[in-house]
Amino acid sequence: MRHSPSVSRTQMTGLTNPATDTRSGSAVGEARPEVLPLPSGLVRLRRLLAVLAVLAVVAATQALGASAQSVDDLRGDIPTGDDLRAEQAEVAELRATALAERASAEGELFDVMFRRDELDDTQRRLAAEIEATTTNLRRIAVEAFITGGGVGTLEYFAAVQNASDFSWRRYLVRSHAGSSRAAVDQLRTLREQADSEVLESIALAEALRIEITVLETELVLLDDRDDAVDEIMPLAEAWDRAAIAIAEGAWGIAPNDKWEQLRFCESTHNYEAISPSGKYRGAYQFDYPTWQTVGGTGDPAAAPPEEQDARARELYARRGPQPWPECGRFLE
Structure with a gap:
């Protein structure tokens, strides 16, 4: 590794006679300009901006990877x-x-x-x-x-x-x-x-x-x-719809632990739960009109858990936590 020659401050300001370049032995006929250090505050700011940029890229990459992985994990062995x-x-x-x-x-x-x-x-x-x-x-x-x-x-x-x-x-x-x-x-x-x-x-x-x-x-x-x-x-069709909604919607996928909290709040994890009025049904307490908007047919409480999970995720991907006025806070 080559080392730069040591140059005195007077040489850098051009106040001395030409010196010999130790790298080549040739005469240096003109003075070297002085490299002034940046103010310490500006240096710290530049470093902070660089760190923030790196963190933003990492976070975005992880978010995209987690979203895709979550869809596959939630779908499990259910084919398309x-x-x-x-x-x-x-x-x-x-x-x-x-x-x-x-x-x-x-x-x-x-x-x-x-x-x-x-x-x-x-x-x-x-x-x-x-x-x-x-x-x-x-x-x-x-x-x-x-x-x-x-x-x-x-x-x-x-x-x-x-x-x-x-x-x-x-x-x-x-x-x-x-x-x-x-x-x-x-x-x-x-x-x-x-x-x-x-x-x-x-x-x-x-x-x-x-x-x-x-x-x-x-x-x-x-x-x-x-x-x-x-x-x-x-x-399969329910998860196909959910995957499309997640890709197109504004809300993506909430973490699994948040969904568990929502289910417990809505139905204590009971996929056959029916509200006292009979209006809200299943683990996510769908009413019939909302269930139908995400492709469901029949009774939500009679649908398999995998189908209820898929249709709830489609609903969230398109509308966020709004369909669950009381328990939707767990998805935020």
Whole structure:
């Protein structure tokens, strides 16, 4: 780091002969002007203004960050209305596909059964008996699983609590085993008598029935997804409105602790609270007209807490504490 040469006051005022510049060794032919210090009061004022400017920038940045963070925190996991509408569109597309595939499978099954009707009486009877025996075997397997028919090991004998329990279980095991052996033997005999066309028809019909069952289950699940979207849509739209109001309104968001004080003042945090007159309802004591101005429908006291929170914040963002004449002071 280079250091500036020391210059006497007389040199700075130009009253001495030229000196040698210690940085370059050249002669300095003209005097250096004196740098006069600022008055101490002006220095302090300048420093104070600089500090205030920095604090103002920091405060503004923190306010903007806190506002955006507060919206996200308050909304939590509630999606946006656009997200839910995209979900509805996806469900509608999947439902249309499943319906079309079910209709196709049902048409193929109809064709299979129609062609089976064209077989001779013997082959039609064999097809019907094979399918009935297969169904019976499945029933036996399910019953054996439910009643414990599959047990019969030493672990089971050690686990029984009394003789009657053991006798009952042994009866069930033997019963299912006997039924199963008889059904398997019958199925083997029937399949040996049937020709290849009948067996192919049975296999294809079974596959199509399974496909139809799977598609019907998928349609039920899609209905459940639709119901879930319908249930949460009012919350999403309420928070969408609140976010827009916060961005456009003059009041922004009050801190959470202030909202807690307001709720306690209005309803002691009871989201189902109803005033003695019945006019004011919910945690924020909305009346019906005010509730409707922020997009609410129905009874405010019956709305979910998340919806009441969102609509209260929209109201505050647009009108400030004025809608709560007594308790609004907690938001100031």
